[in-house]
Amino acid sequence: MTALPPPTTKKLGLVIDLDICVGCHACAVACKEWNDGGQFGPLPDEHAYGKDPLGVWFNRVHTFEVQGTGNGEQGTQKSADMTVHFPRSCLHCETPDCVTVCPTGASYKRAEDGIVLVDEDKCIGCKLCSWACPYGAREYSQVRGVMQKCTLCVDRIYNETFDEIDRQPACVMACPTRARHFGDLGDADSAVSKLVAAREGYDLMPEMGYKPVNKYLPPRPRRDGCGSAPMHSAGKEEKVDLSTASPLLRWMDRILSR
Amino acid sequence: MHPAFSVIFFTVVSGCGFGLMIVLGLLLASGAGLLGRGEAMFALTLAGALAGAGLLSSMLHLGQPQRAWRALSQWRTSWLSREGVVSIITFAPLLVALWLLWRETNPDALRLCGLLLALSSALTLYCTAGIYSSLKTIRAWHNAYVLPGYLLLGLLGGGAWLWLIDAAASNGGRSLQIELAFATLLLALASAALKRGYWHFVDAPATASSVESATGLGRFGTVRAVEAPHTEENYLTQEMGFQLARKHARKLRGIASLLIGVVPALFALMALVLLHRHDSLIALRIGCAGVALLSVIAGTFVERWLFFAEAKHVVMLYYGAQRA
Numbered sequence: 373m374t375a376l377p378p379p380t381t382k383k384l385g386l387v388i389d390l391d392i393c394v395g396c397h398a399c400a401v402a403c404k405e406w407n408d409g410g411q412f413g414p415l416p417d418e419h420a421y422g423k424d425p426l427g428v429w430f431n432r433v434h435t436f437e438v439q440g441t442g443n444g445e446q447g448t449q450k451s452a453d454m455t456v457h458f459p460r461s462c463l464h465c466e467t468p469d470c471v472t473v474c475p476t477g478a479s480y481k482r483a484e485d486g487i488v489l490v491d492e493d494k495c496i497g498c499k500l501c502s503w504a505c506p507y508g509a510r511e512y513s514q515v516r517g518v519m520q521k522c523t524l525c526v527d528r529i530y531n532e533t534f535d536e537i538d539r540q541p542a543c544v545m546a547c548p549t550r551a552r553h554f555g556d557l558g559d560a561d562s563a564v565s566k567l568v569a570a571r572e573g574y575d576l577m578p579e580m581g582y583k584p585v586n587k588y589l590p591p592r593p594r595r596d597g598c599g600s601a602p603m604h605s606a607g608k609e610e611k612v613d614l615s616t617a618s619p620l621l622r623w624m625d626r627i628l629s630r
Numbered sequence: 631m632h633p634a635f636s637v638i639f640f641t642v643v644s645g646c647g648f649g650l651m652i653v654l655g656l657l658l659a660s661g662a663g664l665l666g667r668g669e670a671m672f673a674l675t676l677a678g679a680l681a682g683a684g685l686l687s688s689m690l691h692l693g694q695p696q697r698a699w700r701a702l703s704q705w706r707t708s709w710l711s712r713e714g715v716v717s718i719i720t721f722a723p724l725l726v727a728l729w730l731l732w733r734e735t736n737p738d739a740l741r742l743c744g745l746l747l748a749l750s751s752a753l754t755l756y757c758t759a760g761i762y763s764s765l766k767t768i769r770a771w772h773n774a775y776v777l778p779g780y781l782l783l784g785l786l787g788g789g790a791w792l793w794l795i796d797a798a799a800s801n802g803g804r805s806l807q808i809e810l811a812f813a814t815l816l817l818a819l820a821s822a823a824l825k826r827g828y829w830h831f832v833d834a835p836a837t838a839s840s841v842e843s844a845t846g847l848g849r850f851g852t853v854r855a856v857e858a859p860h861t862e863e864n865y866l867t868q869e870m871g872f873q874l875a876r877k878h879a880r881k882l883r884g885i886a887s888l889l890i891g892v893v894p895a896l897f898a899l900m901a902l903v904l905l906h907r908h909d910s911l912i913a914l915r916i917g918c919a920g921v922a923l924l925s926v927i928a929g930t931f932v933e934r935w936l937f938f939a940e941a942k943h944v945v946m947l948y949y950g951a952q953r954a
Contacts, residue, residue, distance in 0.1 A: 374704045374706075374707050374708060375706055375707050390847075397859075400859070424862055424863065425862055426862065426863060426864060426865070426868075427864075428865070429859075429860075429864070432859035432860065432864075433859050434855060434857070434858065434859050434948055435855070435856050435857035436841070436845055436847060436853050436854065436855055436856060437853070437854045437855075437856045438847050438850045438851045438852070438853050438854075439851045439852045439853075439854070440850065440851040441850075441851045441852070451850055451851055452850075453851070454847075454850060454851075455856070456845070456847055458845055458948075460859075460948060469764070469765070469766065469767075472707040472708065473707075473708050473709070473710065473761075473764065473765075474704060474707075474708055475700070475701035475702075475703070475704050475708045475710040475711035475714065476697070476700035476701050476703060476704060476711075477700070477703055477704050478700075494697065494700055495693070495694065495697075496692045496693065496694045496695070496697045496698055496700060496701055497692050497693020497694050498691075498692055498693075498701070498710065499691075499693075499869065500708075500710055500761070502865070502866075502869065503631070503765055503767065503768065503869075503870075503943070504765055504766075504767060505767065505945070506766075506767045506839070506844075506943075506944040506945060507945065508866045508870075508945035508948060511864065511865040511866065512693065512865050512869070513693075514693075514865075516693070517692075517693025517694045518693055518694060519693075574846045575846070576843075576844060576845070576846055577839055577843050577844050577944070578843070579838055579839060579843060580766055580767070580839070580944075581766070588846055590846065590847070590849070590850075591847075591850070
């Protein structure tokens, strides 16, 4: 049923710390690996070793550049320029249109924990849900003819054959910098909720009104001077003192300077 | 957005079919016997064939067409599902009307059928437009121009079809030539004017979402994508990142306006003038209607291709777009 369930008390999701993500893509690779063999797999690629490889990934790591505001002159505070690595995956929104636009009931939001899933046995591959998602969370598999998306590793997090510590999404397990956290964002006392409160975690594109469950933690302010390091010397002319150099070098400098 | 031919064909051809059903339904509902029996039966059959061909084509772009029946289940929330349900329901009054015309019985039931046919086919076009206008992620679709656009172009195509059928059928008998040519003239001008308004809206700078709101990094300064997650295309960049059309948008818009508005309006006008003087020239009447119809169909294809190809999706903010 593609009608949304009543608001869930349990809201499982991810918290992604943009301050410490180094953009290594380990989360994306671990996701691809687990889900290719997991309950919702496979995630086939088209001509993976050919000219135009194409395939479904649930997690993609972008890189953005932030040009700080202000120029430091006339008392304006210069904020640092930054490079921000930005993992992007399903946000398991509270009121997502990707669920309600589905004509078959294949796309659904679980009432018990808020996870948004696709029932691949019902999906007709009309692609409408991917059009409705502003976050690019859904990718269509040309090979399988159905829509696929992040499952929040629902086949890991409830898996009783795993040790308790391993009942987390593959991306969270793989992150070498602990930039990804998994938990119940509907519980104000959970570790992830406290982290969001302490670090002022935020929603992506709140103007869309889909109320994402996943939160992003902003980069912390850079230390003094960190963002204004003399990075721009490349364009300027180098000053070389030739007065102490050998006549041969002075002659070469003259020749090469022509 | 990637313009899939099967979807463009579907919206254009079934749009014509349902538009024709609206016109036929209203004529039947009026009960004045404005159409000949054979003509009405032929037009109803054609409308059903156009709508059916379009609906079948729309299933071709599905990844799992054999499961298409499942799409009828979620009419409570999904415009696509509603469209499927209503379009199938529309065939009931269509078939009953055909049967009544064939048996030449019960004119009151025929009038009722006509009314139901007009209503349900209009509702189908409403649902088709709803599929697109409900998507908040695509500004070019999520606006008030989309619904009247689908209705007007459906009516224009359907009206032009009936004009041609009537021109060919009305061999000296009672004819709706003047009315249909006049309707084509008005609908062509209204459609062209609406599309101009739509394109004006699409060209206005978008303000709702930006790369800053998509990443939440706007508080630190201006944001720019520097590196994509992958070196090759992926589903998102292929489906949502279509760019070819925007390069030729201006010319294609001109062509669409010409084919939807100017050409059919001119030929309708010509038909109105000439019909007044040489009522006997059947070839001329058919010619005017035929040119107008061909022009409308070609123009609607161009318009619909642009409707998809020009539409920008907000997800491209993650792939280098600055505003959406």
